[in-house]
Amino acid sequence: MEKQRVVIVGAVALGPKTACRFKRLRPDADVVMVDMDEHISYGGCGIPYFVSGDISEIKELMSTSFHMERTPKFFEDAKGVRVMTGTRALAVDRQAKEVLVRRLATGEEERLPYDKLVLATGSRPVDLPIPGAHLDGVMNVSNLKTALAIKERISKGEVDKAVIVGAGAIGCEMAEALSDLWGVETSVVEIADQVLPWIIDPVLSRMIQKHMREHDVNLCLSETVREIRPGDGEHPLQVVTGARTLDADLVITAVGVRPNGELAKEAGLNVSPGGAIMVNRRLQTSDADIYAGGDCIEIPHLITGKSFFFPQGSLANRQGRVIGTNLAGGHAVFNGSVGSYCVKIFDLAVASAGLSPKAARKEGFDIVQTLVVQADRAHFYPTQDLMYLQLTVDRSTRRVLGMQGVGHNGDALVGRINSVAAMLPYKPSLEDLSNLEVAYSPPFASALDIVNATANTAENILDGFNKTMDVDELEECFLKEASEDVVCLDVRGPANAAPFIERFGDRWLNIPQETLKDRFQDVPKDKKLVVVCNSGVRSYEALLQLEHAGIHGALNLQGGVGAIKKSGVVDMSDE
């Protein structure tokens, strides 16, 4: 039998994983990987940590866990995989089963015959469609070359001021990288009115925004970059937004990526309107001899059932293994993703699985959302810290659609979100989440853990017991409109309530919950009442007492003063 020939186009994440998996199963096969770049098989997600200095050498991003650099020679020697770097795949001839490639250095062209072809062409950064987007000093962080260039400028002391365009994960990570260690005066311009739009909702994003501002990041939200132009001398660049002009020594664009589906499209394979390659669950394209995976494909969203573009290094690795298995005659499948996501922004972790409330509404779900603020371990355990989780539930079916959160103990937060992500493909009900088994010991969880508490709270809302208001709604009616008709009933102890009473006077009323049963006469009957405690738990109890006493219409502030403070809705920093 002749040797099976596999050609892989792209050698960053999915390509190498596919090649290695396949070669282990079929050591006799002939595998060649081609890539335009000289750098291959690197951890692109590590770029912000290289720029920040957390990782000192770029080659650490290209090394195995046992500190060998993943060079073409490494792939030849250790894996038996041939690598052609600096080589561009120009076209796929599906009839002849050949890939036409060109050596970029020499212009030499070659036809690589294949039995099976794997497209791992990845994604590329979206270009800013504005004047000046290609000026010197305007960069993205899509590959190691630009990462090196950015770090070189910074470490030479050439960057006092930087502007980042886009407040997605990479924009936020880069803001930390530049300002935290290097002390670069950093502005982030974002077209949406929040950071991480669509991933999380405003209640949580405000917490991140406050945190970033406390770390001296100049956040410019709801602003569009109109132009980048040469600066006035002191700084080589100026970024002009709809609202201001920002000086910059460096501009980093991070406005998303697009799948590289051109090669596939030109070969006549099925490609989505967004340009991503369409694949089945075995990750075959519309040509069964051609597989595709990683940042160039669309995958099924396991909540919506629709196909979506979700470039993640982790998915590329899992898909790479599936393709490697299938190339060898196996029957592996990749079913899709619930959109799990995490990012560290300064000292705050953000994580998400499934749909945020806003994203769920956009998909047409009628939802209930809940914000729960609770300790990330037993509240009596010394190192506990607050965690903030938001749950999205479909109203009629009570199906859990997603959970998002922020917290300072990142591993604890990501662990909670991962456990919800693990259930989501099975279409869990609220009751499943209520009983989700979180291993318990005081150093790691609460006896009634926050992740279960989100479900309990949502159930109380759906059953009509808990009637809630969110902090952004409180901001609107209590702070902005400052209506005399809205009164906050603070059911905590007097010491907790005092600074709020000082600030808001008559509009902030204090009746500790345990005294409420004897003080209904003190509760104003002609106002819109917002019941408030530290987290929303005691205020829920109070709300039920009010209802039972015939005082209807009050609302419980979700997340309580914890959410108020963390999101900066009320600045109590003088307290």
Next chain:
Amino acid sequence: MEKQRVVIVGAVALGPKTACRFKRLRPDADVVMVDMDEHISYGGCGIPYFVSGDISEIKELMSTSFHMERTPKFFEDAKGVRVMTGTRALAVDRQAKEVLVRRLATGEEERLPYDKLVLATGSRPVDLPIPGAHLDGVMNVSNLKTALAIKERISKGEVDKAVIVGAGAIGCEMAEALSDLWGVETSVVEIADQVLPWIIDPVLSRMIQKHMREHDVNLCLSETVREIRPGDGEHPLQVVTGARTLDADLVITAVGVRPNGELAKEAGLNVSPGGAIMVNRRLQTSDADIYAGGDCIEIPHLITGKSFFFPQGSLANRQGRVIGTNLAGGHAVFNGSVGSYCVKIFDLAVASAGLSPKAARKEGFDIVQTLVVQADRAHFYPTQDLMYLQLTVDRSTRRVLGMQGVGHNGDALVGRINSVAAMLPYKPSLEDLSNLEVAYSPPFASALDIVNATANTAENILDGFNKTMDVDELEECFLKEASEDVVCLDVRGPANAAPFIERFGDRWLNIPQETLKDRFQDVPKDKKLVVVCNSGVRSYEALLQLEHAGIHGALNLQGGVGAIKKSGVVDMSDE
């Protein structure tokens, strides 16, 4: 309509949760909770942290997250629940629907009528059936009273030496509590040949044992306590085991707990052979008007399908909510548990979900097990540390049966185990675990995360590609028998291999994996080969190369040198 009367026997975990949940749903109802003790509604799992001094005041274990003490008055005022402390439930008259109780202080008896009764009678520590078990200074940590007594003795400086009987979670936690902060010379005597028997297997328990010994705990495994007797003067007690006599100022017994099912049994309710109350999924006993939950019941094990006794404060809380809902006419269910578990022992976290290899075999499963050693985040991220995960898989169905692990970053470990626990009720296959969606970002996970890697490794074993040996098998054939026929083939770099070659001479051969393809002639063909690298990944690659070169019969050491060192199988501390 007359007020519904609910009586709850037991006021530690399930009782209060049930009472509060029910009262919120039915504020008109009359709820009374009785408990023998004066202390109620406390976090018993926090006792080791109170004894260690991490928690300074015992009342912190009895406080809400908003620092109010959960006294009977608190339950009356804040929750509308009547509490009778110092009151023993003597009998249940199911015909009359009354509970006979006695006030312990006065001897006064009273009959409490109920419409619905909840048994939250909990568990009690197993008595050591040996002479001297009741001497002064022999204690357990089952309640706040003994916790206070233990701490008082220690803080008075009366305890230089302590012996703990039982190396389950509580025994190990207490060993930390006594020795870490107080510097008490602590011995732990355990009848099994490992700590945490049945929860985790020897490969992992050895890692914990090494860690405990490094923290100066004197571990006496495979030893039975025969007698406790008065000491010789300097120390008031002596603990006599089959192998030695240990002086002690304090003896703590932690040999497990038994369900308190007597009240139920005497009332004619169905009780298991082990004494636990039998309930249905709605947590009703064999009398539909009597519910039971918490440490006095058995619950379905969601892997084996059998009923088991699994006392956990977290389950009590979740079950309490279910009972509260059902008392109010709702239809909540508690389906069971996969046995999720975690404990912190000094700086090491241990966590478990589902069955360990040993437990699975005991249940009759034909299993494959795998140990994976990998960084708990991207291997290039500065704060990464190794994590050790063991996976248990049913051989024929490839169903995932359980995962156990240890690691120094406890939240990261527990997060991984929780995500597996979240899948387990859905009977996941190996492929489901291989594709389990772990949110990825370098500070929190690897692109190919360890949790996915365990499934990939198991698949490679089941498919016949990876042929493995465990560190305890290596210890047997390579170290104890020291057979000349067994040779370790170290495929790491020469610097890594050098100290092992120095120690083992010809029996430790070094051929770096990337050079192996040209050096097959150097591989001994007449020896039993164990291929070794740092983790088992490179050695797997090498194993496949050997097979392909016609050198059969070699085995891959699971977890590699990482597992060797962590478990102390080979002491390389001089290295």
